[in-house]
Amino acid sequence: MALKNIYDVVVVGSGPGGVAAAIEAKKNGADDVLIIERDYELGGILVQCIHNGFGLELLKEDLPGPAYAQHFIEEMLSLGVEALLNTMVLDITPNRHLFVSSKEHGYVEIEARAIVLAMGCRERTRPQIRIPGMRPNGVFTAGTAQRWVNVEGYMPAKDVVILGSGDIGMIMARRLTFEGAKVERVLEIQSYLSGLSRNLVQCLQDYNIPLQLNHTVKRIMGKNRVEAVEAVQVDEKWNFIPGTEEIIPCDTLLLSVGLIPENELSRKAGVKLDPITGGPYVDETFQTNVPGIFAAGNVVHVYDLVDWVSEAGFEAGKRAAQYAISLRNAEARYIPLKAGKNVRYVVPHKLDKSSLAQEDIRLQMRVTRPIEQPVWIEVHDGENLITRKAEKYVRPGEMVTVVLKTKNYSDVSKANSLTIDINPR
């Protein structure tokens, strides 16, 4: 695929938010839409979310994640959106230039009239919640384990404790049970469940996996591999309650302790972030503080439902297309003024064609060399002469002026550029 230098809309990330944005951008009149994905296939995190429950609101169907993703990817590709895989966006500037790198295209600069940020989230990891103890193998985020078990075909655990009652953690409790592991329990530091109630029922209670609220991990034990974790009850301020410690033998600790919107690129583009969500400040069109840069999905705030992520993507993509089209129309109103034969430069350098309908426009220039005989100052569009003016001579030291009249508007309105030549009469 040959890359263009400029796109109407560039979408960063091909999860549900990004794919939805690309679809609506195209449907709302954006000509060239490019979606950039760092992985080797489209779909984002849905590829590994093989459980059901996706699409109940938008598609009225109970689908697994990969099927939900494929539904919208097929629609997006059939609309003619260009997809760039195995490609990393390294930098985005506030004036919407993207610097990307890939094996296929090398290091490339791409200009976008509008950008939709759809980078999603990353999982919080062990260092971010500071669990004391040894640092053995066997401490994974729930999403990492999900990728191994569901996509890559590795089984990373036999005997599991899960910290955090987020949805991914509960879903992995059931998934690992299906694959033969024993899930000892789920510990939650808060006094309430952090995921959906339906997952408590269908992922934990169905398989008799105990959930302990107001509990956390005090210490990880094991030299090479996790051998046990020390669980402890906490008070309402999350202080350990002495005497409630319990050693739970296990070989794996899964962490399901929250998601953080991934906004390194947003920051580079000058996008302001909300310290509470970790995502960009956006208006009702999902536009950030940087004009023409929009954001949609979990990169803005963490959603419960993929259907709602798609809806956010639809809105952001539509608004991005509208922004790009208004920019494109503004660009089309302007035509350049070119210095032609014996002209060194012309001011103005470009003109708004529509303003000629209102009033005359004065063009001023200097010549390259003296011509000591009568000359024509000719303004043409490459084929047709639009106006001309006679001078007795021209000299570089003396500025030359020619005026475009409002009566020239109908000719100029058809032109893509204007050139000024100075020829002997």
Added chain:
Amino acid sequence: MAEEVNLICTACPQGCTLTAVIENGEVIEVRGYNCKKGIDYGVAEMTNPRRMVATTVKVKNGFHPLLPVYTERPVPKPLITQILDEIRKVEVTAPVKMKSVIVENVLGTGVNVLASRDMPAKQ
């Protein structure tokens, strides 16, 4: 004597808290629902609980080593472990199209197991 059982509806992500009222082994009333699915869930959960099942099967020559699969409808909850054992026996060869039948009428439940996505062959 009527007995009341509290349930959480899993029909959709709202997770409504339901109360099923049971008399002589029959559900005579479901309370707390916000849509018709809640009534059906409350009755089914007390009489014939069912669940969707999603897992993976091995793929020969696939773009990935595993193909995700799912039951096209919910299956009886007590059969889940046996259904997983049945599905685990299957190995398919890429390419596979999304929603193609991977296991027909799994364990005589009348429910097919379908591919959750296209699985292209290894490039």
